[in-house]
Amino acid sequence: MNKFLLGALSCLLTVASFCQTNILPTPSFVELTNEEFILEEHRVTIPTHVFTREQFAVLEAYYKAVRVVLEETDSDPMVSFSYRKHLLPEAYGIEIGDKIEIAHNTDVGQFYGMISLIQLIDYSADAKKNCFPKGRIEDAPKFEWRGLHLDVSRHFFSVDEVKSFIETMATYKFNTFHWHLTDDQGWRIEIKKYPKLTKIGGFRDSTVIGHYNDSPRKYDQNNYGGFYTQEDIKEVVAFAKEMHINVVPEIEMPGHSRAALAAYPELSCTGEQQGVPGLWGIFDDIYCSKEESIVFLQDVLGEVLELFPSEYIHIGGDEAPKTRWNECSQCQKVIKENDLHDSHELQSYFIKRMDQFLTEKGRKLIGWDEILEGGLSPNAAVMSWRGEAGGIEAAKQGHFVVMSPTSYCYFDYYQSSHDSEPLAIGGFLPLEKVYQYNPIPEDLSEEEAKFILGGQANVWTEYIPEYYLVEYMTYPRALALMQGLWCQNKPSYSEFLKVYLNYHEDNLSVRGVNRSISLHIPEHHVDRMEGGVSYKWFSVDTTATFRIWEYSDAPETTLHELKNGDSIPIMRGHDRSTFLLKLDADNSANYVAKGSDILGAEVYMNPPPHEKYNHNGSLNLVDGIHGFKRWKGDEWLGFNDKKIELTVTLEEVATIDSLTIGFLNQNGSWIYLPEQFNVKISEDGEEWTALLNYELDDEEKLIVRPGLNVSAVNASAKHVKFEVIPLEKIPEGNVGAGYTPWTFIDEIQIFTR
Ligand code: ACM
Ligand code: ZN
Numbered sequence: 001m002n003k004f005l006l007g008a009l010s011c012l013l014t015v016a017s018f019c020q021t022n023i024l025p026t027p028s029f030v031e032l033t034n035e036e037f038i039l040e041e042h043r044v045t046i047p048t049h050v051f052t053r054e055q056f057a058v059l060e061a062y063y064k065a066v067r068v069v070l071e072e073t074d075s076d077p078m079v080s081f082s083y084r085k086h087l088l089p090e091a092y093g094i095e096i097g098d099k100i101e102i103a104h105n106t107d108v109g110q111f112y113g114m115i116s117l118i119q120l121i122d123y124s125a126d127a128k129k130n131c132f133p134k135g136r137i138e139d140a141p142k143f144e145w146r147g148l149h150l151d152v153s154r155h156f157f158s159v160d161e162v163k164s165f166i167e168t169m170a171t172y173k174f175n176t177f178h179w180h181l182t183d184d185q186g187w188r189i190e191i192k193k194y195p196k197l198t199k200i201g202g203f204r205d206s207t208v209i210g211h212y213n214d215s216p217r218k219y220d221q222n223n224y225g226g227f228y229t230q231e232d233i234k235e236v237v238a239f240a241k242e243m244h245i246n247v248v249p250e251i252e253m254p255g256h257s258r259a260a261l262a263a264y265p266e267l268s269c270t271g272e273q274q275g276v277p278g279l280w281g282i283f284d285d286i287y288c289s290k291e292e293s294i295v296f297l298q299d300v301l302g303e304v305l306e307l308f309p310s311e312y313i314h315i316g317g318d319e320a321p322k323t324r325w326n327e328c329s330q331c332q333k334v335i336k337e338n339d340l341h342d343s344h345e346l347q348s349y350f351i352k353r354m355d356q357f358l359t360e361k362g363r364k365l366i367g368w369d370e371i372l373e374g375g376l377s378p379n380a381a382v383m384s385w386r387g388e389a390g391g392i393e394a395a396k397q398g399h400f401v402v403m404s405p406t407s408y409c410y411f412d413y414y415q416s417s418h419d420s421e422p423l424a425i426g427g428f429l430p431l432e433k434v435y436q437y438n439p440i441p442e443d444l445s446e447e448e449a450k451f452i453l454g455g456q457a458n459v460w461t462e463y464i465p466e467y468y469l470v471e472y473m474t475y476p477r478a479l480a481l482m483q484g485l486w487c488q489n490k491p492s493y494s495e496f497l498k499v500y501l502n503y504h505e506d507n508l509s510v511r512g513v514n515r516s517i518s519l520h521i522p523e524h525h526v527d528r529m530e531g532g533v534s535y536k537w538f539s540v541d542t543t544a545t546f547r548i549w550e551y552s553d554a555p556e557t558t559l560h561e562l563k564n565g566d567s568i569p570i571m572r573g574h575d576r577s578t579f580l581l582k583l584d585a586d587n588s589a590n591y592v593a594k595g596s597d598i599l600g601a602e603v604y605m606n607p608p609p610h611e612k613y614n615h616n617g618s619l620n621l622v623d624g625i626h627g628f629k630r631w632k633g634d635e636w637l638g639f640n641d642k643k644i645e646l647t648v649t650l651e652e653v654a655t656i657d658s659l660t661i662g663f664l665n666q667n668g669s670w671i672y673l674p675e676q677f678n679v680k681i682s683e684d685g686e687e688w689t690a691l692l693n694y695e696l697d698d699e700e701k702l703i704v705r706p707g708l709n710v711s712a713v714n715a716s717a718k719h720v721k722f723e724v725i726p727l728e729k730i731p732e733g734n735v736g737a738g739y740t741p742w743t744f745i746d747e748i749q750i751f752t753r
Helices: 002-013 053-064 107-118 159-171 230-242 258-263 291-307 323-327 329-337 343-360 389-396 431-435 467-474 477-486 493-510 617-622
Strands: 029-038 043-046 069-072 079-083 092-096 100-104 131-139 145-151 176-180 207-209 218-220 246-253 312-316 364-368 381-384 401-403 426-428 452-459 523-529 532-538 545-551 558-563 567-571 578-583 590-594 603-606 637-639 644-664 676-682 689-695 707-709 716-725 743-752
Touching (some): 043 079, 053 069, 092 107, 145 159, 145 477, 312 343, 323 329, 467 477, 477 493, 558 567, 617 644, 617 743
Parallel strands (some): 043 069, 176 246, 312 364
Antiparallel strands (some): 029 131, 092 100, 207 218, 532 567, 578 590, 644 743
16 A cells, blocks of 8 residues: 555655556556657567467457457467466556566466557557557556346346456456346246256246336236356356456345246245246245245355355345235244244244355355345345445444445436437436445444445346346446446546546447447536527537537528537527527537527526436527437436416516417326316506416327417407416326326417417
8 A cells, every 4th residue: 555655655755757657547646758669560569378268369359459469488478477466366466568568466467468559559640559658557456346247037148248348358357247147027047856947947938128117018928038157157257257356146035036036936825827927027935934945045055166166146126015924824933933023023033044054055145235134144244225324234244345335337328418329218327427436334443344235236137138238237337336346546437437438438339349329418508698598508528519500490490500518598489480490519409599588598497307307497498409319318307296386487478379388198108198177467566467278188198398379369468377287196007106297398388469
């Protein structure tokens, strides 16, 4: 540590040196000079037999991506490797002078050294691509558990795809692959003693189409599934070992077990034969806690231990409803015989039985934070996913913890709110938010913090049916997460972004990794201004120009060219016609700014929207931007009230021709069209007259925007009040039945004569 500190200091003081490189994760200490180590013929040579064939092949491909040939030779290789006793197992050093030396303690350090070395070749368009800078790097990770998880149950990925996932991980110095092998929707690992697990549990005969929350739900009727034979598993584990990645298998229990129960229904509480579900979610049917289930699961784990050398074995433990256990005489018997209080302690008992089994075999149990319920088993480690509270509690109790809270680590969440994102489970986890993550919660003491092994991101695949989408959801977010897991002193987000854009974005692409480009989607900002609103767009590409097409009823179309952050004004009542902005850099988004007479006007909202859905406040209702995106987007204000009043003031008394208001209709997410809305008008803000009462029918459409022409009446007004009356309750037979529905509104518009 002291050495690193000294290093950082000298980096500041040495004039002819610099410490910015393209290496990700960012190394602990870098001191480079302006002198160059020239690569003859774009070639790097290393001694033979340092790396295995498989390792060499991966490194060779990695070097080739930047057009450098990697070769083994016994005659005077360019790179030498030297063992250093004092280095930590995963640490490495690189010294580039007239020769290149990679210092290491283990073969992990050799591999990491080679990965970092090639990232020293500047890959930007205008750089020379045939030299290393001379200088020195010292590096070691902050955390020992640097993980990515992959769910292969909801969707199945082939051995080659899994190996590809592991290979990419290795090139960013991840060292733990959490393989989620079993869940309700598919059992994916061959167990010789119980062949029906894969024969029956490995396949489902339908899968929900679209989102879980869609209403009504639709299903395909396709047979879907697959599994890994034990030979496949061995192949993956062996490859991962070469990549210095430990594979932690997960066998889910007692919940998320419908696929296993489809194969062996006698292990459930009811014994009822049910199929492998094609719907996502949490199911009441879980393993019965009777002895047969325990024996079965210990048999399964026995075979798992033969295949996976991992110290930690993941037994799930999350989301296990106690509905069946509470009603099951056999479960109640287990409670009684073991002096347990309730079914929560029964879960704890169940997990303890697995903990004992694994401990006897010299392994350690890890499970999701629900395993804390009813008392944590003595040797268990906790993976904290429902926020950090479970991890904090476990660490305070002296248990090891891996942090994986949904808010920073769930890579099944959306990366932007843009319409072009592939369908996802929900949530919002852009790159910058991942970057902020630090696995050590603030409320742990230094001693307690030692129990945090590290962190991990989870790739749940309900909405990720293909491998290229696995990559899309994982990269570049995994690089942002790794900064928090590796760096002793994490650089700022903007420094990270510069390095990512300068090197890794293209590098990932050249290596065939389908990284997301969500971070390039320009963000728009709307401001109120005198007489209307102004829009501006921002992009991470600071030199970007936005070509914005302005369509209107006028014959000509106007082209605006804006630089990053330039603003364009849109005035109220503009031509009384549609003003459509089509952003060139952003091929699916149209910013529909209809020149309404209340564009940018003040709106009084009573009550205000719910804090979760209140982006930009009342301006959102009069910013001219229709909520064309999914409802997680920023364009909708969400209300959860019995009555909503939106009162807007025109510039002067005028006669209203027409008006509109836009509602979202997404019942699976508890969002309903209101029953009715009324419009009242007033000239003085005190005396109000009803202009219209409008009842909304049951509509199939996602967005309902009634265009209400009132030109036949004399609607002279300065103040206009929209009074929205939601349904009292969500109707029976629907999700959320009995609760107050959400009302989502994107825009109100008024056109005067
Ligand atoms: C989980 O996301 N249910 C661990
Ligand atoms: Zn039972």
